[in-house]
Amino acid sequence: MVTERVGWWRRSRWALLSLLVLVPAAVVAALSIDAVDYLGSRPSVVTTVEPGQRADLSGAQLRVVDSWMAPWDSPAGERYAVPEGTALVSVTLELDAGAASEEFRCSVKLVEPDRDRRWTPGYTDTDYFPGRDLPDDVPTGCSWAEVPFPFEVTFLIPEDAADAVVIEAFTPDQLPRAFHLRLS
Structure with a gap:
């Protein structure tokens, strides 16, 4: 029986692709909350x-x-x-x-x-x-x-x-x- 060996990059591609989407989304969400608080706390x-x-x-x-x-x-x-x-x-x-x-x-x-x-x-x-x-x-x-x-x-x-x-x-x-x- 011959088994095909799958590389780490291929096994992890969906997890890596999700990180490409989730990390920027988390940063934007965190900064937008701070930005709203900052703009509301500043005399304008x-x-x-x-x-x-x-x-x-x-x-x-x-x-x-x-x-x-x-x-x-x-x-x-x-x-x-x-x-x-x-x-x-x-x-x-x-x-x-x-x-x-x-x-x-x-x-x-x-x-x-x-x-x-x-x-x-x-x-x-x-x-x-x-x-x-x-x-x-x-x-x-x-x-x-x-x-x-x-x-x-x-x-x-x-x-x-x-x-x-x-x-x-x-x-x-x-x-x-x-x-x-x-x-x-």
Whole structure:
């Protein structure tokens, strides 16, 4: 009795062909779910707010009170030791979150809308109105408090972005809706 010997490639052809279809399909399915989540979590429906005007963030009111910039080659840039080729941007915001829920929180970033570059704030202390009828537990960022309060955010950005930046503010529950607050 003579038996024909079948090679491994021939015995495995259907399994290999199914892998050619299943692996790309699995990758596409996994990436499409992530892409939908990513696009839904990114601020993309933008309302521009002029200086001094207020943005409504889930019942809280946010506005730019003041802003200033210190390029590296200016006297202020030298005083703050701003690295060459960059600019320090300081923005004072006022938040009135008394009408919002106690779980209220928002994100604040500096954005160059034309080039879609974003910067998160650095750490800074808030000491604008110490002892002026504010409770001891007033937060220093974009979170709930019973009374309106100011807070400051600072950014170190490339010098070429200094003239085209806005504050982007949003709450996770309103995404993809966001506000671009123009600096004063």
